Amino acid sequence: MQAVMPEATAPELVAIVEAGRALLMERAGRARRLGAEQLRAACRCAGCTAARRLGGPVAAAAGIRISAARPVGGYGLNIGFSDGHARGLFPFTYLDELVAEQA
Ligand SMILES: [Zn+2]
Numbered sequence: 001m002q003a004v005m006p007e008a009t010a011p012e013l014v015a016i017v018e019a020g021r022a023l024l025m026e027r028a029g030r031a032r033r034l035g036a037e038q039l040r041a042a043c044r045c046a047g048c049t050a051a052r053r054l055g056g057p058v059a060a061a062a063g064i065r066i067s068a069a070r071p072v073g074g075y076g077l078n079i080g081f082s083d084g085h086a087r088g089l090f091p092f093t094y095l096d097e098l099v100a101e102q103a
Pocket residue numbers: 043044045046047048049085087088
């Protein structure tokens with residue numbers, strides 16, 4: 001029996017594109033784009049989670065850019081933003097959910 005690859009495997013390619021305005025993930029020849037504002041607003045670090053629990057959506061500054069995207073343990077990305085916020089860990093499963101939200 002052959003193992004079925006889960007949907008949320010690491011993308012073959014991750015790139016910061018559009019001068020930081022978006023993140024591009026490519027898997028099995030299919031490219032998915034996530035905007036910097038959507039990603040920043042979706043940050044699930046402890047600070048943003050607490051802010052969200054207190055009722056507010058996490059504010060993404062207009063024109064925010066992605067400044068870094070580092071692989072973490074083969075299951076996600078640590079994404080840094082131009083507002084200096086770089087605590088967010090985005091598992092690939094979560095990034096896939098964010099892509100699905102765009103549809
Ligand atoms: Zn955060």
